[in-house]
Amino acid sequence: MNPVSLFDLEKMAKQVMPHNSWEFVDASSSDEITKRRNRTAFDEITINPNFLIDVGNRDLSVSILGEKIDFPIMIAPAGGQRSIHPDGEQATARAAGSAGTLYALATSSGYSIEEVAEVATGPLWFQLYHFNDMVSELLVTRAKAAGFKAICLTIDTPVASPKERDIRADVTRNPDLFWGSLRDRPDLAALREVGIPDMADWSPPGYTGLTWDRLGWLKDLTGLPLVIKGVRTVGDAIQAAEYGADAIVVSNHGGRQLDGTKSSIETLPGIAGAVGDRLEVYLDSGIRRGLDVLKAIALGARAVMMGRPLYWGLAVNGEAGVRTALDILRIEFDRAMAYCGRTSVADIDRHLVSLPNEA
Numbered sequence: 270m271n272p273v274s275l276f277d278l279e280k281m282a283k284q285v286m287p288h289n290s291w292e293f294v295d296a297s298s299s300d301e302i303t304k305r306r307n308r309t310a311f312d313e314i315t316i317n318p319n320f321l322i323d324v325g326n327r328d329l330s331v332s333i334l335g336e337k338i339d340f341p342i343m344i345a346p347a348g349g350q351r352s353i354h355p356d357g358e359q360a361t362a363r364a365a366g367s368a369g370t371l372y373a374l375a376t377s378s379g380y381s382i383e384e385v386a387e388v389a390t391g392p393l394w395f396q397l398y399h400f401n402d403m404v405s406e407l408l409v410t411r412a413k414a415a416g417f418k419a420i421c422l423t424i425d426t427p428v429a430s431p432k433e434r435d436i437r438a439d440v441t442r443n444p445d446l447f448w449g450s451l452r453d454r455p456d457l458a459a460l461r462e463v464g465i466p467d468m469a470d471w472s473p474p475g476y477t478g479l480t481w482d483r484l485g486w487l488k489d490l491t492g493l494p495l496v497i498k499g500v501r502t503v504g505d506a507i508q509a510a511e512y513g514a515d516a517i518v519v520s521n522h523g524g525r526q527l528d529g530t531k532s533s534i535e536t537l538p539g540i541a542g543a544v545g546d547r548l549e550v551y552l553d554s555g556i557r558r559g560l561d562v563l564k565a566i567a568l569g570a571r572a573v574m575m576g577r578p579l580y581w582g583l584a585v586n587g588e589a590g591v592r593t594a595l596d597i598l599r600i601e602f603d604r605a606m607a608y609c610g611r612t613s614v615a616d617i618d619r620h621l622v623s624l625p626n627e628a
């Protein structure tokens with residue numbers, strides 16, 4: 270069967286994935302309320318299309334921190350992809366490049382920074398979990414040397430969030446499938462053993478936490494643009510702008526960290542309105558349809574990221590499967606633009622959508 274939608278791909282992935290792998294990808298934290306809300310909130314937003322407009326030529330491209338991508342859907346950083354398919358992050362990077370979009374490599378990748386850079390044909394970002402200054406410096410300077418275009422600091426994981434499903438399934442992780450970039454650093458084995466990033470538990474002597482006032486330090490290590498991922502509030506978005514970030518990802522980590530927060534799409538309009546043009550705003554968490562992409566852009570995002578669908582693609586068919594996931598979203602988004610009488614992403618404006626409380 271060829272997947273017609275990402276929901277088909279999800280079903281196909283569930284059939285082929287070992288139980289524990291499925292639980293690792295699908296799970297979110299505590300009661301999984303935020304994960305469900307990520308979907309219901311999209312469903313409650315309605316579209317106000319305009320017709321009798323010539324939509325014969327549509328341009329889906331956008332510029333992201335100065336890099337042009339062919340459509341406004343990027344691949345979110347997500348760890349341990351080698352535990353789902355042997356080609357792991359290399360397959361995902363190839364798929365992103367051939368589709369014409371950007372891939373954010375996670376700190377906890379099975380292939381190393383350099384191994385992914387070698388095969389990538391599109392722009393790469395490096396996602397950073399900060400454990401201590403030494404490890405962050407090591408990783409971001411390697412990413413810069415390998416040609417990565419930005420550092421994406423994930424801020425919404427001050428402690429690990431063990432998923433209850435993982436605990437029940439007694440999931441154990443093979444560090445080699447999660448810590449490719451530290452494979453050649455036996456001196457950092459203690460970090461590899463953490464398995465799930467946990468900054469609070471891994472506190473060796475010399476540990477220095479990262480706070481807003483130290484973003485300048487992080488940025489100066491490479492001079493690359495800094496993207497802050499995991500913003501849920503207007504306050505944190507303004508802090509990111511004040512402390513020199515170049516972009517933010519409005520994200521609740523697909524509901525995988527703190528449960529009980531709003532969905533990303535609910536928080537987006539307030540955040541985008543508050544930061545204006547001071548930095549670029551992207552969104553993830555719950556993107557499954559081209560219409561979701563359109564809704565996010567109408568409400569203030571420049572582009573979106575997809576998370577779990579990349580694993581579904583990997584599980585079903587490696588690189589080609591990830592490409593399928595991207596193609597499905599791109600084709601749906603293109604059709605959504607045409608239906609709405611829009612020929613470029615910049616034309617997608619706020620009038621195009623109504624929130625549940627709006628007429």
Ligand SMILES: Cc1cc2nc3c(=O)[nH]c(=O)nc-3n(C[C@H](O)[C@H](O)[C@H](O)COP(=O)(O)O)c2cc1C
Pocket residue numbers: 293294295307345346347348375376377396423498520521522523524525553554555556574575576577578
């Ligand atoms: C299995 C899995 C692992 C993830 N690992 C990371 C990670 O290492 N770093 C990170 O910033 N986000 C990570 N994420 C979160 C994604 O970047 C993204 O925010 C989320 O998946 C988006 O929601 P969606 O899955 O509903 O599309 C992970 C997500 C999943 C599903």
